[in-house]
Amino acid sequence: MRRAFWRSLQLRVVTSTMVVSMAVVAVLGVFLDQQINTSVLNARLRAATSEAQADRIAVLGFLSQPDGEAAKQSGDSGKSLQNGGDSPLSQATTALANRAGSASRYSVIICNRRLPGACFGTTNVDERSVTEKMRADVVKQDAGKNSLWYGDLYYKDSSEPVPGLVLGARLDTTGAPQVDSDYEIYHLIPLDKEEKTLNAVRQMLVVVGVALVLLLAAIASLVTRQVVTPVRLTRQAAERLAAGRLDERLKVRGEDDLARLAASFNEMAANLALKIHQLEELSQVQRQFVSDVSHELRTPLTTVRMAADLLYDAREDFDPMAARSAELMQNQLERFESMLADLLEISRYDAGAATLDIDSIDIRDVVLRAVADSEALAERHSTRFDLRLPGEPCMAEIDSRRVERILRNLLFNAIEHGEGRDIVVSVGADRDAVAVAVRDHGVGLKPGEENMVFDRFWRADPSRARTIGGTGLGLAISREDAMLHGGWLQAWGMPGEGSQFRLSLPRVAGTELRGSPLPLVPPEVEMRRTWRGQMTPVLTPAAADGGHDAE
Structure with missing residues (x-):
């Protein structure tokens, strides 16, 4: 795989495009997911805060009225979390349950810090949803100021917790001095629907991201192929040209850079073929000349050799100068014969006619x-x-x-x-x-x-003189x-x-x-x-x- 990666330009470009695209899509996906998540939660939180403010005013109204008036306002249709009493607190929670409509929208729990276990809630919400830490944080806050937590919400008709947020605060009793200031009110907003929506959005982002990466890879492959294919054809033609196929040419299509490259390659190939043909002809002429001269010289050399042998054998009858000349002629003829033998041998190799006697x-x-x-x-x-x-x-x-x-x-x-x-x-x-x-x-x-x-x-x-020849x-x-x-x-x-x-x-x-x-x-x-x-x-x-x- 590594060899294929480094040998294929198209594979490297497509792989690089996919890696960069995956990085970009991942960054954009995370950014969009965070933005969508923040937007959904902020919208839900704003709605919950507005409703919580209205509910607190309504609760103060119930707690500041006599019991009969509170009962008339509540419609006598609610039930407390602890018991079904007709106290103002129970009546207030009943009225808030009517305002919320269903637990899927939000639930409310009202507690009195002075009375242990005196907590009343709407619908079937469980007191476990409000932890001791939440209550301690609310106590530390000023009256009327909200405290926000993200956590699990518990309901009596379900064994599995539901993700949600809790908005808690102490009742601000400055406008109703007859009301006890130790009341705490908690709004529990489930986020299960939002979580399903966000999961669907994340899945859609993943699917779109994968499709986008594959689409970019396909586009990169298509674009690269338009460039790589002519280059690959040029490489193959160059290999065939190097192998001796001097008639190899490329098809020229269009007038772009690749077309001009093909035209330049064809011109180079034509000039190269011409030069090689000229060199082959010259080499053939040279080899033929060496072979012809070598063969033609053997006949007169044989005659000269016979005469030289006679003079060399009779050199003792000559005067010293003539005898020395006969010896020199004999030596030079031997050297000449050696040169002819070498030239003939080289001509055999050039002609491919040399064989072995094994x-x-x-x-x-x-x-x-x-x-x-x-x-x-x-x-x-x-x-x-x-x-x-x-x-x-x-x-x-x-x-x-x-x-x-x-x-x-x-x-x-x-x-x-x-x-x-x-x-x-x-x-x-x-x-x-x-x-x-x-x-x-x-x-x-x-x-x-x-x-x-x-x-x-x-x-x-x-510059060094030969001693052997x-x-x-x-x-x-x-x-x-x-x-x-x-x-x-x-x-x-x-x-x-x-x-x-x-x-x-x-x-x-x-x-x-x-x-x-x-x-x-x-x-x-x-x-x-x-x-x-x-x-x-x-x-x-x-x-x-x-x-x-x-x-």
């Missing part, structure tokens, strides 16, 4: 033959070979002629740049591969030259030979440390090479690197002061 051979024997062919040249350069061969056979399916040519090129190159120092030739093998490493201790390679050394006609130091194609042909085997030819070098070339080949022809049994970096160099990395310079005080006695 045989199961001990790689040690191939190394020994290559070293034997290089002994004479090594002696002329005062160079000695240090062979490090395993004691067991290292069999591999290879073309011995090509592998031997690779090793000769590596040995000649090591002799050329080894500055007369010993050349180490190592052979290694494991279950899947065999490897040969040729190590010299000469000038080495600069950083970045490890790959350039295999380019055709490339020389590390053009050659065409500059030896390492290029060697790399082609290694790749034809499915192997590797790699180079390592460092100024002042020399260089090492490693040839790695699979034991079984046609199998994939996954590793090499020999390291590319010489072990002694790697050991010095590790040792230097672990060492911490320590200076004595004398050394820190510039003295000469520090060790």
